[in-house]
Amino acid sequence: MNIYDLPLRPRRNRRTEAIRSLVREHGVLASDLIQPMFICEGKNQREPIASMPGISRLSMDLAVEECKILSDLGVNAAALFPAISDSKKDKLAKESKNPNGLLQNAIQAIKSAVPGFCVITDVAMDPYSSDGHDGFVNEDGEIVNDETLPILASMAVAQARAGADIVAPSDMMDGRVSVIREALDENGFTNVGILAYAAKYASSFYGPFRDALSSAPKSGDKKTYQMDPGNVREALHEVELDINEGADIVMVKPGLPYLDVLRAVAETSSVPVAVYNVSGEYAMLRAASERGWIDYKKAVLETLLGFKRAGADMILTYHAREAAEWMGGK
Ligand code: PBG
Numbered sequence: 001m002n003i004y005d006l007p008l009r010p011r012r013n014r015r016t017e018a019i020r021s022l023v024r025e026h027g028v029l030a031s032d033l034i035q036p037m038f039i040c041e042g043k044n045q046r047e048p049i050a051s052m053p054g055i056s057r058l059s060m061d062l063a064v065e066e067c068k069i070l071s072d073l074g075v076n077a078a079a080l081f082p083a084i085s086d087s088k089k090d091k092l093a094k095e096s097k098n099p100n101g102l103l104q105n106a107i108q109a110i111k112s113a114v115p116g117f118c119v120i121t122d123v124a125m126d127p128y129s130s131d132g133h134d135g136f137v138n139e140d141g142e143i144v145n146d147e148t149l150p151i152l153a154s155m156a157v158a159q160a161r162a163g164a165d166i167v168a169p170s171d172m173m174d175g176r177v178s179v180i181r182e183a184l185d186e187n188g189f190t191n192v193g194i195l196a197y198a199a200k201y202a203s204s205f206y207g208p209f210r211d212a213l214s215s216a217p218k219s220g221d222k223k224t225y226q227m228d229p230g231n232v233r234e235a236l237h238e239v240e241l242d243i244n245e246g247a248d249i250v251m252v253k254p255g256l257p258y259l260d261v262l263r264a265v266a267e268t269s270s271v272p273v274a275v276y277n278v279s280g281e282y283a284m285l286r287a288a289s290e291r292g293w294i295d296y297k298k299a300v301l302e303t304l305l306g307f308k309r310a311g312a313d314m315i316l317t318y319h320a321r322e323a324a325e326w327m328g329g330k
Contacts, residue, residue, distance in 0.1 A: 025309070026305060026308045026309045027305070027308065028301070028305050028307075028308050028315075028323070029074070029327070030073055030075050030320075030323070030324035031074055031075070031076055032304075032308065032312075032313070032314050032315055033077075033304075033314070033315055033320035033323060033324060034075070034077040034078065034120065034274070034314055034316045035066075035070055035075055035078045035079070035316075035317075035318075035320035035321055036079045036080075036081065036276075036316055036318060036320075037066065037067075037080050037081065038081050038082075038212045038213065039058060039059070039060060039063055039080055039082045039083065039102060039103060040057035040058065040082075040083045041083075041102060042059045043059050043060075043061055044059060044061060044062065045057070045059035045062065046058055046059075046062055049208065049211060049212045050211065051211050051212075051279070051283050052208045052212065052279055052282060052286070052318065053286045053290070054286065054318075055212070055282070055318050057083050057212060060102075060105055060106045060109050063080075063106055063110060064109050064110055064113045066078075066321075067113070067114045067117050070117070070320070070324070071114050071116070073321065073324035073325060074327075075320050075321065075324045076116075077117070077119070077120055077165075077166075077314075078110075078119065078120065079122065079168060079316055080103060080106060080107065080122065081122050081127060081212070081213060082101070082103040082106070082213075083102075083127070083212065083213050084102065084213075086214070088128070089129060089130040090128075090129075090130050091131060091136070091137065092136065093128035093151055093155070094128075095128050096125070096127075096128040096151070096154075096155040097155055097157075097158040098158070099158060099161065101158075103121065103162075104158055104159065104161075104162035105162075107119050107121065107159060107163045107164050108162050108163055111162075111163035118165045118166065119163065119164050119165050119166075120165065120195060121156075121159040121164040121167050121168060122170050123155050123159070123168060123169040123170065123171065123176075123180065124169065124170045124171035125148065125151060125152070125171065126213075126215045126217075127213050127215050129215075130218070131217070131218050131219075132215055132216050132217040132218045133217055133220075133222070134170065134171035134222065135147075135173055135225060136148045136151060141219065141220065142224075143225060145174050145175070145225075146175075148173045148176075149173060149176055149179040150179070152169060152171060152173065152176050152179065153179050153180050153182075153183035154183070156169070156180045156184060157183050157184060157189070160184055160187070160189040161189075164192060165192065166194070166195050166248070166249070167184070167194055167195070168194070168195040168196070168197065168251075169196055169197060170197040170200060171225065172197065172222075172226050173225060175245070177194055177241075177242050177245035177246055177247050178245035178246060180194060181245065181246035193248040193249065194246060194247050194249075195247070195250075195251060195274060196245075196247035196249070196250050196251065198238045198239045198242040198243075198247065198250040198251055198265070199227060199234075199235035199238050199250075199251070199252045199253070199261055199265060200226050200227060200252075201226055201229050201253065201258065202221065202222050202226035202227060202228065202229065203226070203229065203253075203257070203280075204280065205254045205257070205279065205280030205281055206278060207279065207280055207283075208279035208280055208282070208283045209278065209279035209280075212279070232260065232261050232264055235252065235261045235265060236265065239268070240268075243269065243270060243271055247271060248272075249272045249273070249274055249313075249314075250265065250269055250271055250272075250273055250274070251273070251274040251275065252265055252273070252274075252275050252276070252312075253275070253276035253278060254276060254277070254278040254280070254281060255275045255276060255277040255281060255312075256281050256306075259306065259307075259310040262275050262307065262310040262312060263310045263311050265311070266310065266312065267311065272313040273311060273312055273314075274312060274314045274315070274316060275307045275310075275315055275316070276316040276317075277303065277304070277307065277316065277317040277318070277319070279318065281303075282317070282318040282319065285299050285300060285303070285319075300319045300322070300323055300326075301323060301326065303319075304317065304319065304323055
């Protein structure tokens with residue numbers, strides 16, 4: 001039927017799945033995904049997080065098992081976050097450099113059980129801080145930049161010493177990438193990479209994560225260090241600084257409300273680009289799915305594809321394991 005004289009018919013390329021698969025520009029692989037993982041004390045502990053159905057805090061032994069499963073599914077990396085008990089938190093986050101601390105022990109256990117698996121660790125004070133801030137809080141309640149830097153540097157060195165492949169500063173202090181790079185190099189960890197949370201926004205989508213770690217700020221908010229949601233030029237500045245300071249990978253966070261920032265960063269960055277599909281984004285899809293309002297599996301895969309299309313090379317996502325299972329493993 002050619003009722004109208006229409007030589008150009010884009011629908012021809014959508015006619016069958018075989019053709020659609022040929023013309024598809026972007027796709028998601030299990031190897032693009034990084035599973036964020038919450039680590040808790042104890043043995044054989046799996047503590048569900050109410051605001052993140054399907055995600056639990058795992059004790060070290062179960063975290064090791066989880067990494068083996070991820071690796072078999074083709075997910076080659078996890079980003080670890082420790083849930084530190086309140087009694088171990090203080091103003092200086094001293095527990096963060098304990099060579100036998102929870103995180104350091106978990107890194108060692110995972111690296112010795114699954115040596116090829118990439119362990120990424122978080123560098124920021126908040127899981128360890130009695131103030132719940134990513135930086136050091138002085139007597140005036142100010143989150144002070146330069147006093148925070150050596151704390152972050154020794155935290156990163158402790159993680160590298162335990163076997164971390166990549167350290168990921170998520171704190172948004174100025175100059176932290178260069179201070180961490182210098183400290184790693186001085187201690188012989190020239191092969192340990194830095195994934196910089198370069199453009200991290202002061203977002204309302206981190207709530208479930210703070211539930212998971214009991215790490216919400218005790219007072220104030222994070223707006224003096226995390227970025228203002230209205231800005232994109234500033235994101236490019238932050239990315240440029242982090243690359244100049246030695247970042248091996250830069251990240252945009254959160255993901256879904258910031259796809260334009262991700263695209264802008266992907267177009268200008270000279271190093272690979274990561275995106276963090278954060279806890280609140282995960283919770284939204286879970287909640288809508290529990291109500292039967294969306295097809296969860298399709299919505300997750302479409303979301304992950306959106307990050308790739310926007311320019312992400314890799315995606316930190318709580319959906320990593322399930323998505324890899326749906327993709328059929330390696
Ligand atoms: C803190 C940190 C946060 C996340 C990762 N690292 C929370 C915050 O900045 O308050 C959030 C991740 C998520 O919501 O999934 N250094």
